[in-house]
Amino acid sequence: MAKATIIVPIYNVEKYLRACFDSLLKQDPEDAVILAVNDGSPDNSRAIIEEYRTQYPERIRFIDKENGGYGSVLELAIHQLDTPYFLVCDPDDTIAEDAVKTLLALAEKHGADIAVGAKNFVYNGTDCKDYDAAYNTAFVSLMPDTVYRRGTEAFNDLLFLDPSPHAKLYRKETAQDIVFLKKVGYTDNMLFYLSLLKADKVVYTDQALADYLVDRPGNTMTDVSVKAMRGQISVFSAIVEQASRIPDVPDIFWYRMFESFKYMLWQTRRVKGSEEERSLILDELYGFVRILVPYRSEILPWYSKYSTARFLEKKRDRDLLDERRSERAFAVLKKKMMQGE
Numbered sequence: 001m002a003k004a005t006i007i008v009p010i011y012n013v014e015k016y017l018r019a020c021f022d023s024l025l026k027q028d029p030e031d032a033v034i035l036a037v038n039d040g041s042p043d044n045s046r047a048i049i050e051e052y053r054t055q056y057p058e059r060i061r062f063i064d065k066e067n068g069g070y071g072s073v074l075e076l077a078i079h080q081l082d083t084p085y086f087l088v089c090d091p092d093d094t095i096a097e098d099a100v101k102t103l104l105a106l107a108e109k110h111g112a113d114i115a116v117g118a119k120n121f122v123y124n125g126t127d128c129k130d131y132d133a134a135y136n137t138a139f140v141s142l143m144p145d146t147v148y149r150r151g152t153e154a155f156n157d158l159l160f161l162d163p164s165p166h167a168k169l170y171r172k173e174t175a176q177d178i179v180f181l182k183k184v185g186y187t188d189n190m191l192f193y194l195s196l197l198k199a200d201k202v203v204y205t206d207q208a209l210a211d212y213l214v215d216r217p218g219n220t221m222t223d224v225s226v227k228a229m230r231g232q233i234s235v236f237s238a239i240v241e242q243a244s245r246i247p248d249v250p251d252i253f254w255y256r257m258f259e260s261f262k263y264m265l266w267q268t269r270r271v272k273g274s275e276e277e278r279s280l281i282l283d284e285l286y287g288f289v290r291i292l293v294p295y296r297s298e299i300l301p302w303y304s305k306y307s308t309a310r311f312l313e314k315k316r317d318r319d320l321l322d323e324r325r326s327e328r329a330f331a332v333l334k335k336k337m338m339q340g341e
Contacts, residue, residue: 002033004085004100004169009037009073014044016092016213021052023094025059032100034060035077040067045091071180071187081172088165088188092213095167099209103169106203110147113174113199117167117209124215131208134167136160139306148202156252158202163192167209174198181238184231193239197246197253226273226281229264233284236260240291254295255302258321261289268337275338282337286330289320296321 006024010017024034036049046064053060063076078086085107089095096102103115120129135142140157142148148155165188174195180187196202240257243249268281292299299321307314319329 002029002031002083003104004032004087005077005081005083006032006034006100007037007074007077007086007088008034008091009039009070009077009088010045010049010091011039011041011067011070012043012045013041013091014048017045017048018052020089020091020094021048021060023097024089025052025056026097027095027100029059031104033083035063035080036060037063037065037073037077039065039069039073067183069181069183069187070185071190072182074175074187074191075178075180078172078175078178084172085169086172086175087167087169088191089210090165093166094211096207096209096211099167100169102205102207102209103167106145106205107169107171110201110203112147112201112203113171114195114202115169116161116202116204118206119166119210119212120208121214122211124213129211132162132212133206134162134164135204136162142204142206144204144206146203148204150200151248155202156250158196159250159252159256161192161196163189164212165191166212168192170195171199179238179242181231181235184234185228186232186235189235190239190242193253194242194246197243197249224267224270224272226271226277229267229271229281230284232264232267233281233288236264237288237291240288251295251298252302254292254298255306258289258292258299258303258317261285261292262317264288265337279334279338282334286334289330290326293321293323293326296323 008020038046038049049062053062065076085104087100087103099117103117106112107115116134118134119132121132122129140160142157148158175191178190178194180190236257243253265285268278271278271281300318303317309317316329316333319325
């Protein structure tokens with residue numbers, strides 16, 4: 001029996017699906033089985049899945065379901081796993097021929113709950129590839145083939161990993177209790193952060209094991225619609241809520257959630273919506289920052305270490321996390337943002 005399941009969440013991606021399947025079928029069959037989940041796709045994706053499943057019945061399992069969004073696919077697939085490990089490959093992406101074997105070898109060698117690889121950025125209509133280490137190299141430097149143990153200072157560096165699903169192998173127990181949000185984007189963030197908080201050991205390789213198509217039309221990362229922004233806020237609120245029930249969460253996690261708030265705040269400047277819609281997004285963002293206020297003492301030391309903000313912005317951020325000053329500080333911030341400042 002295969003050791004890992006490759007989950008492929010499929011919605012409206014017929015143009016890319018064959019290349020994805022072809023790359024997955026190059027994996028050693030003793031290493032991986034493919035679980036294709038058609039999330040009510042309105043295009044020709046279902047027919048392509050059936051074609052491949054007919055040709056490779058021992059390699060490809062197929063679930064056909066009503067549309068519920070990326071999170072619904074992950075939750076359903078994870079609950080049906082019969083392999084000890086899994087990874088997720090988005091259907092517009094591909095993985096290297098030895099990707100699963102490399103990640104499995106690392107996980108088994110070190111007894112790791114998560115094995116993470118680097119990736120390449122690829123672009124529509126070109127052969128260009130840009131290497132990406134899969135973490136923020138401006139702040140930390142991860143060591144290949146090194147075990148990062150929960151509770152150590154080095155483990156904190158993992159919070160600077162890119163949360164995207166690319167080239168990440170998970171032990172299924174780390175993700176089985178996650179309650180994924182439905183019909184919103186960014187739920188891959190739930191998979192990464194909540195699994196990481198439950199992991200005892202993580203290992204990293206600097207080998208690029210996945211190709212990530214970054215500029216596909218409709219890509220969640222390029223969507224700054226009102227609906228997408230509200231979904232993003234909901235996802236990060238759910239991450240914080242579920243993380244609060246996990247014991248011994250590293251303090252740096254709460255800081256990273258505050259930085260996620262700041263990123264979403266920046267994104268609101270790009271939203272093309274009515275004044276009422278922009279006001280609603282900002283109010284929901286304040287709801288998110290409010291659930292971080294109790295973690296102020298955990299956040300601020302890491303904020304002092306890593307923030308590159310200027311003095312006034314730092315003062316504002318500290319006030320946002322202060323129980324007494326938070327509401328007033330956000331009211332001033334909201335007024336400025338509504339005025340386009």
